[in-house]
Amino acid sequence: SFEASIPAASRDLWQQFGVTEFQDKEAFQKEFIRHVETTLARSMYNCDDLAAYLAASQAIRDRLIVAWNKTQQKHTTKDQKRVYYLSLEFLMGRAMDNAMLNAGVKDITKTGVDDLGFKIEDLLEQEPDAALGNGGLGRLAACFVDSIASTNYPGWGYGLRYQYGIFKQRIVDGYQVESPDYWLAFSNPWEIPRYEIAIDVMFYGYTRKYTNDQGKTVSIWEGGEQVQAIAYDVPVPGYDTETTNNLRLWASKPTREFDFEKFNSGDYESSVRESQKAETISAVLYPNDNFYSGKELRLKQQYFWVAASLNDIVRRFKKTHRPWSDFSDQIAIQLNDTHPTIAIVELQRILVDMEGLEWDAAWEIVTSTFGYTNHTVLPEALEKWPVPLFGNLLPRHLEIIYNINLFFLQKVEKMFPKDRDMLARVSIIEESSPQQVRMAYLAIIGSHKVNGVAELHSDLIKTTIFKDFVAIYGTDKFMNVTNGITPRRWLHQANPKLSELIASKVGSYSFLKDLTLLKKVEPFAKDPEFIEKWADIKKFNKARLAALIKKNNGIDVSVDALFDVQVKRIHEYKRQQMNIFSVIHRYLTIKAMSAEEKKDVTPRVCIFGGKSAPGYYMAKTIIKLINSVSEVVNKDADIGDLLKVVFIADYNVSKAEIICPASDISQHISTAGTEASGTSNMKFVLNGGLILGTVDGANIEITREIGEENIFLFGHLAESVDDLRHQRRFNDVPINPDLQKVIDAIEGGMFGDKDIYGSLIYSVTGNRDYYLVSDDFQSYLDAQKLVDKDFKDKTTWVSRCITAVANMGFFSSDRAINEYAESIWNIEPVAK
Ligand code: F58
Secondary structure, eight states, X not given: XXXXXXXXXXXXXXXXXXXXXXXXXXXXXXXXXXXXXXXXXXXXXXXXXXXXXXXXXXXXXXXXXXXXXXXXXXXXXXXXXXXXXXXSOEEEEOOHHHHHHHHTOHHHHHHHHHHTTOXXXXXXXXXXXXXXXXXXXXXXXXXXXXHXXXXXXXXXXXXXXXXXXXXEEEEETTEEEEEOOBTTTTOOTTOEEEEEEEEEEEEXXXXXXXXXXXXXXXXXEESOEEEEEEEEEEEEEOTTSSOEEEEEEEEEEEOTXXXXXXXXXXXXXXXXXXXXXXXXXXXXXXXXXXXOOOXXXXXXXXXXXXXXXXXXXXXXXXXXXXXXXXXXXXXXXXXXXXXXXXXXHHHHHIIIIITOOOHHHHHHHHHHHEEEEOOOOOGGGSOEEEHHHHHHHOHHHHHXXXXXXXXXXXXXXXXXXXXXXXXXXXXXXXOSSSXXXXXXHHHHHTOSEEEESSHHHHHHXXXXXXXXXXXXXXXXXXXXXXXXXXXXXXXXXXXXXXXXXXXXXXXXXXXXXXXXXXXXXXGGGGOHHHHHHHXXXXXXXXHHXXXXXXXXXXXXXXXXXXXXXXXXXXXXXXXXXXXXXXXXHXXXXXXXXXXXXXXXXXXXXXXXXXXXXXXXXXXXXXXXXXXXXXXXXXXXXXXXXXXEEEEESSXXXXXXXXXXXXXXXXXXXXXXXXXXXXXXXXXXXXXXXXXXXXXXXXXXXXXXXXXXXXXXXXXXXXXXXXXXXXXXXXXXXXXXXXXXXXXXXXXXXXXXXXXXXHHHHHHHSTXXXXXXXXXXXXXXXXXXXXXXXXXTOHHHHHHHHHHHHHTOGGGBHHHHHHHHIIIIIOOOOOOO
């Protein structure tokens, strides 16, 4: 079996040959050629960019695997506590550039392929994004595994190997059209299939009570359908360290015995159909962002991934022959949102049903192992599973949940004997019809720490959705860990020129490991020479984006205009509708101007990008409106270069790497209290752009760090939102007059058939306007005006950008990971 070892006597021989890692250009080229000729079975007469990308990747992959092996051996020997990060999404983007950078072979690879007649940039472009996520939550997981490796913590990610990542978006006639993202078409050099690591996972079936040898009545789960989870390992190299951690992704396969009976009896078709059904579990990523949809297949995905991961974790623990009481001293498991919450129940089931521990002892282990991160307060995003669906798929787990709930409610009843409502409010089971399992409550009850992802958000969960749980557990269980981003990808890779300029003042690239060193560039915010270099780099980055816009949209934009960017998933709470309304307002204003007045206008390019969930009608309407406005404005001769509107199709990680460094202003304008943190806000500022934003999520902490003179804030505060909504619902609050003009223009047919926008307009007028577009509109326009004015003073503008960047050190995901490690996971970095 794969666990057998080389006999001691032969190990010398093994070590003598070992594997070597290429150290210079020539050695790389040798590896490259070997991979073209052997791995790919091609030749020098038959090697295009794709083949060259694959061969170079294979050479780099070999290095990663050697480092991976060393790291895993070291971790096994040291036997320290490890963390497992369970996330249903890892939005990794491309791997090649990052692997070269982190492994320290970027220069030799670049010159190596150059000599052979290729351009490294062309090879990098061949790689499809690993787009196994929807947005912020998935990208956060990707930044976190990078940081866990870069800070030398022993930690693995566990996720699903979707065959189809987030759909590809095209714009046809102004509308979003989705097509499948078949990212695995040309083999994936960045994964190691481990066909030998195959774990059986069961669904459905029934539970049966019986009396065991000790005379105890126990429940067992049997009679269900089996599928197999196959491990695919993705090496995660740390930057400038020896650590290469693992991201283990599970793919579903039929079990080996799958319907052998049927197959044998000649019923091929139904046998094949059944086996295809097993494979559909990990086939596709659900494309919703901040929205819960209770589909059985989604719950199957969750349990499949959780069961395989826990089986793997427990198996690794059992190999150490430690007592169960050591479990949480050796293992921390972080739940990225409620999607893996069933892990709490699964571990309890393993310990009680399979390993024979007493309930209380098992529960102590479970709760000290798990931590839960919440990413939203939006009610429509909170997971609740209908009890009948849940009990049918996972009958034993439902029993265990009822037990957990019973013991929990007994405790609550003792604490609050007079508060009957309390029991109904905090019960894991919601008494609706049908009953629902509230996953967030289960996650809180089964974890020792619960955290939000930015200060405001962490305060809000304590005072709103989880208020009762603070009364029960006290405040210590609830904490904040503000999100972060990896500076390797989001500064150095995305913006190599800015990174180089910063390095020239810091003295080295050490800020990529300790981002607080950015502070060293602050004195140069007043240095004319530095300012000029900085401005040149921004211009270069804007030209790079302008070229992408020309290529994808056929629109010419001037790099001298203010680049105003809002790229993120399309959602009413993120308020792209407010942005496009203000663009229409700008258009109407310019159109009404005299030639003389126009001379004063700051030219702007308004750039949008982002996907709508396929079933989200309102978000799709917003996309259509943006594209219709773009059509009208861009060809209007009265407007010329004063205003351009661009929708960049298929926004993804690779496009973000081009877009972030090119913004002058980026917009993070969610209704106060709705965006838990946001992370692209951090990316844009780190790349030398300013923010136009609301007092929401991490915008607040960004303001504190960079100074309020370096950010354009507007809008109502979170504390006023409930009141404003109430006002609108029960009184006749007039709509903002500037917004009314915009609506009149849309309704007058300026942007095509007005009927298309009926429901969008209705959503912000009358007594609805749930996201307070009208209430914030005036303050938004005022802030826009200030942006126009301030952008005219180029020197001061750049100076503010430099100061902002210098103070972004806090937002490194390395800092976030250190906080998790110290205050939730209780783990230490692995020494050399
Ligand atoms: C995002 N959540 C938050 N969820 O909206 C954002 O403020 C935060 O910065 C980020 O998490 C990281 O903490 C988010 O992206 C999802 O996409 C879920 C996907 C699965 C269904 C439910 C929403």
